[in-house]
Amino acid sequence: MDMTETSHTAQLPQVSEPRNPGMALDLDWVRAAQANRSAIERRAATLPGRRSVKKDYQAAWLLKAISCIDLTTLSGDDTAARVRRLCAKARQPVRPDLLQALGIEGLRVGAVCVYHDMIAPAVAALEGSGIPVAAVSTGFPAGLSPFPLRVAEIGESVKAGAGEIDIVISRRHVLEGNWQALYDEMRSFRAACGTTHIKAILATGELGTLRNVARASLVCMMGGADFIKTSTGKEAVNATLPVSLVMIRAIRDYHERSGYRIGYKPAGGISKAKDALTYLALIKEELGDRWLQPDLFRFGASSLLGDIERQLEHHVTGAYSVAYRHAIG
Known part of the structure; x- marks a missing residue:
């Protein structure tokens, strides 16, 4: 694996891809979107057993996963x-000794994700690294503060130096089928971000159905x-494989119609290296290799990194170590 290439792509998506300008709301397309739950769950259930990588290949995939992590404290x-x-x-x-044994240099995570008040210390600590700071915004996690304040919060985070903004949508618009209101909200948030990269958090565990997730x-x-x-990480149900399948197929459909590649970020509940491998396999099968770069795929996680590092030490030494040898701060 060429980790030099990986480190170079750990940057804002609009640097390497034409940015999605959006389009007029197409209600016919939205209402036509369906989700066959039994087929989706069957496809998701078979993936972990069918896609397994071992030894050097597993180590390479785990290193790829690290480069796609939004290391998070919220x-x-x-x-x-x-x-x-x-x-x-x-x-x-x-740990440097493990990277040296693996012959890897320049490995970095995709971003560091924090609340607005922590943007300044994060920006200072990451200066010169090329790692962007992502800030959660718009009344995270519930998204129920007054709308003008949510828009103003985006502006303040951009002004403070955030290179990415993770916004939360109003779930009620989805539950009520008010797609025009959701679209208008998203356009307002996007405008407030200006040139800053924006991630839309759907809070899928609170949307009721997979069809609602697709729409x-x-x-x-x-x-x-x-x-x-997928999630704020604060819901009772966060990222799942069925939800991921629905969302990445929507991404595929959007790319086919518009020509623009949209990134995907599963977040919440992904804490084991084996789960990261399954998500990477799903992305490769459904979207292809281009989406296996940190400008188009991220994990929202913190403890995931510690487990991956333990697996890499096992690969290098043949023995598992205790968790405190891989502290994440």
Whole structure:
């Protein structure tokens, strides 16, 4: 694996891809979107057993997964010191001795994701690394603050130095089938971001049906989203393979019709290396190799990195180590 190439693509999506400008809301397309739950769940259930990689190939895929992680801390007790430690881990996600044994240089994560108040220490800690700071916004995680404040929050985070903004949609628009309202909201958020990259969080665990997930995905992409993301990580149900299949097929359909590639970010509940491998296999099968780059695919995770590092140490040494040898700050 050429990790030099990977480190170079760990940048904002609009640098390497024409940015999605969105399009007029096509309600016929949205209402035609369906989801066959039994077929989707059957396809998702077979994937882990059919796609398994071992030894050097597994190590290479795990290194790829690291380059696609949005290393995240979104806790009420976040401090500047915690964020600085997380950023140090983002710069050096795997112990140097393991990378040396694997013959890898320049490995970095995709981004560091924080609340607005932690943008300044994150930007300072990541200066010169090429790793962007992603800020959650628009009344995260519920998205129920007054609309003008949600729009203003985006502007403040952009002004503070965030290179990516993760917004949350109003779930009620989806549950009520008010696609025009969801589209207008997405356009407003996109306009507030300006040239800054925007990820739309659908909170799929609260949308009721897979059909709603498919339709919300299309509307957000029509509204100009650069990425669509499953979850805030605060819902009872976060990223799942069935939901991922629905969302990435919506991404594929949008690309076929518009020519624009939209990124995908599963978030919440992905904490094991084997789960990361399954998601990567799903992306490869459904969207192809181009989406296996950090400008078009991210994991929203924190503990995932620690488990991947343990697996890499096992690959190098033949023995599993204790978790504290791979602390993530």
